[in-house]
Amino acid sequence: MKTFEKNLKGATAYCRNNPKLVGGVSIILALVLFWLIGSLIVSPARAQPISGLPDQPPSLKYLLGTDSNGRELLAVIIVGTGLTLRIGFLAGAIGLGIAIILGFLSGYYGGFLDIIIRGVVDILLTVPALAVLVVIAAMISGVITLNLMIIIVASLSWMLPTRAIRSQVLTMREKAYIPMAKISGMNNLEIIVKELIPNLLPYLAAGFVGATAAAVLATIGLEALGLGPQSLPTLGMTIFWAVSFSAMLRGMWWWWLPPVIIIATLFVGLFLLTAGLDEIANPKLRRVV
Amino acid sequence: MTIVYVLKRFGYLILVVWAAATLIFLIPRLASERNPIVQRMGQTAAAAGVLSEGVEEMKKAWEAKFGLDQPLWKQYLHYIRDLVTFDFGYSLAYYPARVKDQMMNALPWTIGLFGMATLISFVFGTLGGALLAWPKAPRFLQYLLPFVLTLSAVPYYLLGLVLLFLFAFTTGIFPLSGGYSIGIVPRLSFPFILNILHHSILPGVAMVLAGVGFWALQMRGLMVIGLEENYITFAEAKGLKGKRILFRYAIRNALLPQVTSLAIALGQVISGAILVEVVFGYPGLGTLLLKAVSGFDYNLISGIVFIIILIIAMTTFLLDLIYPLLDPRIIYHRETR
Numbered sequence: 001m002k003t004f005e006k007n008l009k010g011a012t013a014y015c016r017n018n019p020k021l022v023g024g025v026s027i028i029l030a031l032v033l034f035w036l037i038g039s040l041i042v043s044p045a046r047a048q049p050i051s052g053l054p055d056q057p058p059s060l061k062y063l064l065g066t067d068s069n070g071r072e073l074l075a076v077i078i079v080g081t082g083l084t085l086r087i088g089f090l091a092g093a094i095g096l097g098i099a100i101i102l103g104f105l106s107g108y109y110g111g112f113l114d115i116i117i118r119g120v121v122d123i124l125l126t127v128p129a130l131a132v133l134v135v136i137a138a139m140i141s142g143v144i145t146l147n148l149m150i151i152i153v154a155s156l157s158w159m160l161p162t163r164a165i166r167s168q169v170l171t172m173r174e175k176a177y178i179p180m181a182k183i184s185g186m187n188n189l190e191i192i193v194k195e196l197i198p199n200l201l202p203y204l205a206a207g208f209v210g211a212t213a214a215a216v217l218a219t220i221g222l223e224a225l226g227l228g229p230q231s232l233p234t235l236g237m238t239i240f241w242a243v244s245f246s247a248m249l250r251g252m253w254w255w256w257l258p259p260v261i262i263i264a265t266l267f268v269g270l271f272l273l274t275a276g277l278d279e280i281a282n283p284k285l286r287r288v289v
Numbered sequence: 290m291t292i293v294y295v296l297k298r299f300g301y302l303i304l305v306v307w308a309a310a311t312l313i314f315l316i317p318r319l320a321s322e323r324n325p326i327v328q329r330m331g332q333t334a335a336a337a338g339v340l341s342e343g344v345e346e347m348k349k350a351w352e353a354k355f356g357l358d359q360p361l362w363k364q365y366l367h368y369i370r371d372l373v374t375f376d377f378g379y380s381l382a383y384y385p386a387r388v389k390d391q392m393m394n395a396l397p398w399t400i401g402l403f404g405m406a407t408l409i410s411f412v413f414g415t416l417g418g419a420l421l422a423w424p425k426a427p428r429f430l431q432y433l434l435p436f437v438l439t440l441s442a443v444p445y446y447l448l449g450l451v452l453l454f455l456f457a458f459t460t461g462i463f464p465l466s467g468g469y470s471i472g473i474v475p476r477l478s479f480p481f482i483l484n485i486l487h488h489s490i491l492p493g494v495a496m497v498l499a500g501v502g503f504w505a506l507q508m509r510g511l512m513v514i515g516l517e518e519n520y521i522t523f524a525e526a527k528g529l530k531g532k533r534i535l536f537r538y539a540i541r542n543a544l545l546p547q548v549t550s551l552a553i554a555l556g557q558v559i560s561g562a563i564l565v566e567v568v569f570g571y572p573g574l575g576t577l578l579l580k581a582v583s584g585f586d587y588n589l590i591s592g593i594v595f596i597i598i599l600i601i602a603m604t605t606f607l608l609d610l611i612y613p614l615l616d617p618r619i620i621y622h623r624e625t626r
Binding site: 123125126127128129130131132134135136138139217220221224225226227239243248249251253256257260263264267268270271272 | 304305308309312313316317438439441442443444446447450451453454458465552553555556557559560561563564567568578579582583585587590591593594597598601602605
């Protein structure tokens with residue numbers, strides 16, 4: 001575990017020179033705090049329909065107004081931020097898990113498996129993910145639950161991390177410390193867990209953020225088409241309801257603008273995180289921005 | 290360009306389209322035990338509120354008509370045969386209409402908007418990104434960077450919503466939705482084309498603004514790495530003019546990975562385009578997809594998804610054909626990736 005500690009120490013020291021990473025982490029943390037503190041102050045129950053009068057503009061009673069079903073929008077975006085973050089992070093974690101398994105199988109063991117995995121990744125990367133997800137989500141009979149949504153979006157968020165991990169494993173496999181470890185009697189699994197994964201940490205972190213970003217993008221895209229958890233006030237579903245109730249034409253800016261701002265902030269945060277992690281993983285970029 | 294290369298790429302095109310088509314065929318049959326037609330019939334029956342007598346016979350008749358009573362492999366063969374002839378059957382939600390006709394009406398809108406927007410954002414983004422990395426470029430470009438960074442992170446359709454609010458709802462400069470004004474006769478005339486352009490500007494701008502950032506950032510990264518190469522130093526030492534170094538040495542080399550990622554990014558771009566259309570009520574494939582989803586029109590959904598995948602695969606194929614023209618090394622070396 002020494003390498004891990006060293007990596008961690010190096011990373012904290014490096015943070016001072018990497019404002020993008022710091023910025024990204026702060027934005028994501030701010031959103032998490034917004035959700036945590038928000039749910040303490042505002043009861044999540046008020047995000048349900050008929051918790052207030054419908055179509056109310058922002059006032060002292062309803063800070064961000066209400067929508068046409070009487071949901072209070074302040075509560076909606078607080079709960080929605082939590083739900084969307086949860087979908088994103090869990091789907092990202094599942095995506096990264098798949099990517100680690102496939103990436104190592106493909107890069108470390110190679111051979112026939114490598115050809116198959118590479119082929120599948122290449123083909124799936126060409127196919128627009130949203131299109132396939134639409135087919136999956138549209139075919140699910142009954143209500144889409146939160147967990148189901150996580151699985152749906154996770155099912156197509158693993159390709160890019162798989163590719164990245166595979167190519168890193170390919171280069172690392174050639175490093176001198178691998179034969180060294182073999183001579184010292186480590187088996188393949190031990191080498192992967194003790195030698196490769198610690199060295200891959202920056203890439204795994206970048207892969208996690210990448211998979212999370214892909215998952216959030218897919219969730220909000222699907223939800224904007226109405227293919228999300230209909231009974232839950234996620235950010236994407238809020239946009240869907242706002243568009244289908246023509247909130248904009250009716251001048252109800254408080255319905256669609258807050259979720260747009262939160263989603264945009266979330267994407268900027270994820271983007272800065274990716275850029276920051278890229279700089280760690282790819283030192284050549286350090287002086288770029 | 291060698292024949293082998295073209296054939297190989299064409300084979301890959303067929304493979305991608307076949308794999309995607311098989312996915313579209315299998316997913317609904319794995320996801321639910323009920324077949325889509327019964328589900329749709331149930332919805333219609335519930336909406337009409339009639340007695341459910343004779344539903345069983347109707348179901349049998351429909352299943353026979355759509356071939357759903359046959360074994361899976363036979364259905365699959367029929368499905369592939371239909372796809373090859375571009376026959377997607379009838380729309381379930383708008384029954385007498387055929388899926389093909391509906392898509393043919395929507396397709397030109399999507400290709401026009403999506404094609405133009407992608408082209409413009411790629412060209413401007415690539416040039417802008419190159420200049421951002423170029424030390425002799427005007428200073429003011431550097432100040433655009435944070436702006437570009439932010440734009441590239443925000444999805445197209447959210448930007449679309451904001452633009453819609455600012456330029457259509459509040460100021461009324463551009464129309465709120467649709468592809469052309471209601472009441473105008475759709476025919477090939479100057480006012481009609483002007484009307485279409487007027488309607489296309491906002492969705493187009495939303496896509497270009499978000500797209501430019503993505504391409505500029507990526508190009509900037511490629512350029513910064515490229516500018517450190519020895520051939521740039523050598524070109525400078527030879528006393529070549531700055532413009533010549535920029536265009537012939539730096540941009541030309543950075544362009545290759547940029548075109549590769551264009552092929553990869555197309556899928557994302559078209560997913561964004563679908564949602565932009567939904568936001569703007571633009572009469573393309575995206576809006577049609579929304580209608581199909583809300584009407585549970587399985588045939589229409591799978592038709593649209595297939596066409597989208599086909600467009601992407603064909604564009605990737607074309608890019609693959611252009612690629613050797615940009616990078617002559619490709620023909621002589623076997624792919625070692």
